[in-house]
Amino acid sequence: MEIQADSFDFEAFFHAHYERIARVIARVVGDHSRAEDLASEAFWKLWRTPQAQGESAGGWLYRTAVRMGLNDLRSGRRRLRYEALADDPPSQLTPEEAHAAEEEREQVRQILAVLRDRQAELLILRSSGLSYDELAAALELNPASVGTLIARAQQAFRKEYIKQYGTRRNGR
Amino acid sequence: MDVNRWVDERLSSLDPSGDWQPDSSAALARLRRRDAPTRRRWWLWAALSATAAAVCAAVLLVSTPSACANPLGCSTTGPSEHARPAPTAVVTPGPAPVRIAPAPAAVLAPAPVRIAPAPAAVVTPAPKTSFKESGSATAPVTCELYTDYECPHCATFFLETMPRVAARYVETGKVRLIHRDFPLARHRYARLAALYADAAGEEGYYRAVANRLFRTQAVWSADGDIDGQVAKVVPAAAMEKVRAQVRDDSSAGHAVAADEAQGREKHIDRTPALLCNGQAIGPDLSFSRIEASLDPMVMR
Numbered sequence: 213m214e215i216q217a218d219s220f221d222f223e224a225f226f227h228a229h230y231e232r233i234a235r236v237i238a239r240v241v242g243d244h245s246r247a248e249d250l251a252s253e254a255f256w257k258l259w260r261t262p263q264a265q266g267e268s269a270g271g272w273l274y275r276t277a278v279r280m281g282l283n284d285l286r287s288g289r290r291r292l293r294y295e296a297l298a299d300d301p302p303s304q305l306t307p308e309e310a311h312a313a314e315e316e317r318e319q320v321r322q323i324l325a326v327l328r329d330r331q332a333e334l335l336i337l338r339s340s341g342l343s344y345d346e347l348a349a350a351l352e353l354n355p356a357s358v359g360t361l362i363a364r365a366q367q368a369f370r371k372e373y374i375k376q377y378g379t380r381r382n383g384r
Numbered sequence: 385m386d387v388n389r390w391v392d393e394r395l396s397s398l399d400p401s402g403d404w405q406p407d408s409s410a411a412l413a414r415l416r417r418r419d420a421p422t423r424r425r426w427w428l429w430a431a432l433s434a435t436a437a438a439v440c441a442a443v444l445l446v447s448t449p450s451a452c453a454n455p456l457g458c459s460t461t462g463p464s465e466h467a468r469p470a471p472t473a474v475v476t477p478g479p480a481p482v483r484i485a486p487a488p489a490a491v492l493a494p495a496p497v498r499i500a501p502a503p504a505a506v507v508t509p510a511p512k513t514s515f516k517e518s519g520s521a522t523a524p525v526t527c528e529l530y531t532d533y534e535c536p537h538c539a540t541f542f543l544e545t546m547p548r549v550a551a552r553y554v555e556t557g558k559v560r561l562i563h564r565d566f567p568l569a570r571h572r573y574a575r576l577a578a579l580y581a582d583a584a585g586e587e588g589y590y591r592a593v594a595n596r597l598f599r600t601q602a603v604w605s606a607d608g609d610i611d612g613q614v615a616k617v618v619p620a621a622a623m624e625k626v627r628a629q630v631r632d633d634s635s636a637g638h639a640v641a642a643d644e645a646q647g648r649e650k651h652i653d654r655t656p657a658l659l660c661n662g663q664a665i666g667p668d669l670s671f672s673r674i675e676a677s678l679d680p681m682v683m684r
Contacts, residue, residue, distance in 0.1 A: 226412050227408050230406060230408035231406045231408060235406065238404070239398040244400065244404050244406075252411050256415060316397045320397055321398070339392065352672065363387075366387050366388055370391060
């Protein structure tokens with residue numbers, strides 16, 4: 213049953229979900245500061261949308277957040293520059309390894325940016341640790357079809373990846 | 385090879401670094417600061433909103449047929465509006481008034497359609513053939529969209545959702561789209577608008593006119609000046625041919641009638657209505673709903 217917006221504890225909900233939402237967005241945009249800005253924006257939208265507050269607020273929020281992240285990614289932000297400013301490469305990596313890792317991340321984001329919305333959303337949220345039920349709730353899918361849709365999204369991802377970057381390095 | 389594992393490995397490269405800790409307390413504080421001015425303006429906003437809502441409700445009650453009160457579309461059933469002025473077009477100046485569709489009662493006054501001045505900016509004509517169809521003829525899915533130019537839900541759907549559907553499915557060769565007219569009897573100008581659109585299509589201006597009619601629906605459905613709106617996007621010479629066709633109610637009329645017959649045969653009972661490979665989509669015609677229906681069809 214839908215919980216009335218009046219009984220919705222926004223502050224508790226914020227603390228419970230903020231970190232995870234920020235991390236989901238960070239996977240897409242790459243820049244931590246930008247991810248926190250977008251996460252705040254997603255919560256702001258939730259705050260301003262009383263009909264989304266209730267039992268389904270979690271799904272609504274993840275859906276909104278991942279879409280905002282993808283929109284930001286597609287808007288052509290200079291993620292590499294942000295990441296360079298935001299994060300020092302992990303100390304255990306050589307400069308060459310750090311560069312290769314960054315190149316890999318950029319390639320993966322490039323593929324996500326050109327996939328269909330639904331497929332990119334599925335892959336991002338799944339890789340962020342959402343269960344099939346959580347995915348179904350977030351993306352308004354039939355829970356029975358989530359597995360099939362993920363498999364299709366993975367096939368589409370690999371096909372696009374190989375199309376753009378070939379099999380030489382990563383497409384074994 | 386294990387695609388699942390391969391993709392997981394690629395996506396795991398996006399994991400944010402472990403030492404990054406998003407600060408929910410600071411973020412909540414920022415949100416509160418952002419909300420503060422909003423709260424100060426809230427009472428003023430609420431008062432203005434209440435007034436605006438009351439005005440809008442009054443306007444809607446007066447102008448929106450009850451058959452369109454359903455948020456999903458305009459229904460073919462519902463209280464008759466035949467007491468309203470007849471869907472009659474009079475092209476002035478010119479010879480005798482030309483009746484476009486039969487009037488339900490002779491005593492009702494016709495709604496004049498004025499000839500508009502020459503357009504300030506007109507569009508380049510599109511090819512004449514198959515102007516109501518778009519997309520690849522070999523697309524795996526054929527969708528038929530039934531609309532009524534006077535239906536507010538159709539205008540919203542056509543202007544907001546259809547461009548996304550076209551970009552995703554039609555322009556990529558996955559869907560062939562056929563736009564069909566289904567003017568509801570209760571909408572006084574809907575058939576006349578369809579006649580103008582189809583006549584303009586014969587001259588290569590279908591898309592421009594359909595867009596114009598949906599965008600300015602609130603204007604011409606109130607003043608009846610469909611001619612004036614169409615003339616804003618069709619050059620003068622072509623506009624004369626459009627008017628002649630509308631007066632004759634010939635080929636354009638036949639096209640509208642054929643679409644209506646198709647709709648009745650397919651049991652269309654509301655607009656907008658979307659059939660894809662013969663299967664009705666909706667009644668919810670949100671993009672996500674259409675996407676959920678079309679994706680499995682185009683992937684087959």
